[in-house]
Amino acid sequence: MPVATRSSPAHNRESAYSASAERFDPAEAADLRRRRQRALTETLLDRAEHLPQADRALLESVYREGAPVSGLAELLNTSARSLRRRVRRLVQRVLSEQYVFVARRRVEWPPTRLRVAEAGVLGGRSLREAAADLKLS
Numbered sequence: 001m002p003v004a005t006r007s008s009p010a011h012n013r014e015s016a017y018s019a020s021a022e023r024f025d026p027a028e029a030a031d032l033r034r035r036r037q038r039a040l041t042e043t044l045l046d047r048a049e050h051l052p053q054a055d056r057a058l059l060e061s062v063y064r065e066g067a068p069v070s071g072l073a074e075l076l077n078t079s080a081r082s083l084r085r086r087v088r089r090l091v092q093r094v095l096s097e098q099y100v101f102v103a104r105r106r107v108e109w110p111p112t113r114l115r116v117a118e119a120g121v122l123g124g125r126s127l128r129e130a131a132a133d134l135k136l137s
Contacts, residue, residue: 047094050103050122055090
């Protein structure tokens, strides 16, 4: 069985969700004006694997590639303000205890609970939207 080294993807995934993982202040982490810590960037990108594709791509563009939000907003034909707000909400969601709980426990859950948790917590939709999309009451 291969051992997870510090730089391997398996180690990063484990460390991103470990109980002893460094805690980050979501409000401070979402401030796009500040210089980001390497540990924060790695944690965000590791946890982003559970996000919907569009949200994951946005976080990767901003945090991995260092793309300015104003340039991305122009490409996406939206305002920079609304895109900054979206990035801020994504960062806060990914760093939340609820997100970490669902990401850790999802493999243990029955299919219906998993679908609801993925839609609501990981996907960021309200319970009402998730229930309507999944045709649950």
